[in-house]
Amino acid sequence: MAAALQIAVLTRPAGRNVDVMHALVRRGWLVRECPALEIQSSAVISKCETPDPNNFDLVVFVSRAAVSGFQQQLGSDYVWPSFVRIGCMGPATAAAVERAWPAARAVLRPEAEQARDSEALWPLLQQLPIPLRKVLIVRGQDGRDWLAQKLANAGVEVVTHQAYERLYAGWSDDTVAQFREWAGLQAEVVWLLTSAHGISAIVQRIAALELLDWFRSGQFVLTHERLAQALASAVDTDPSALRMRVCPPEDSEIVLCFDQILPAGSVP
Incomplete structure (x- = not known):
């Protein structure tokens, strides 16, 4: 379902997601900022x-x-x-x-x-x-x-x-409720993951919520090839079982990577 591909979760530290968030919202994405770490x-x-x-x-x-x-x-x-x-x-x-x-x-x-x-x-x-x-x-x-x-x-x-x-960032009750709702609907989420420490923090919280199977079924935008193995190890699966895209860490490159995930014709 096309709408499922338009949910993005941005996990960079607070303040680092703003430009990507605005660009994705303009493109029709439903975006939630969920920092993995506090610096x-x-x-x-x-x-x-x-x-x-x-x-x-x-x-x-x-x-x-x-x-x-x-x-x-x-x-x-x-x-x-x-x-x-x-x-x-x-x-x-x-x-x-x-x-x-x-x-x-x-x-x-x-x-x-x-x-x-x-x-x-x-x-x-x-x-x-x-x-x-x-x-x-x-x-x-x-x-x-x-x-x-x-x-x-x-x-x-x-x-x-x-x-x-x-430090592992705290998640609000609203964020937890949103993830549970999306998991219950089997909604597909595209996660932006930018560091091994951030991946560890996100996976630990997702596992504690018993939502790991739903998380694995999503898509992942990674900002370094090395993060592919870090993610696969964190969720205890083979990298080939995960849908991952790798792009440079600059905002414009991240947005371009999300553009490529959207169905054909969705980007103005």
């Missing part, structure tokens, strides 16, 4: 607990949340040292860096057509004219250690620092 900056007891960028050759930010959290820890008046390079995985994080520290040098990041991940950033670091000796990776309370391990194997001293914390 909170990690407090520090004293300035000495915050690593000084001056002590590093490179600082890598894994996300926009890492940038904003580290900026709060350093203080709004902090001027980024011009000799300290910055690396990140995507244009949104690079833009956040430029807003936070205008004095920062050109930010190293993969080209637009590449994946937004550590694997795409790594070749850029290998091409730097001056060898890296000490690197700071700014992230949440945990994360992938692939880049840290690569750097360590190359003889680089690596420090990881927590600048923000991911």
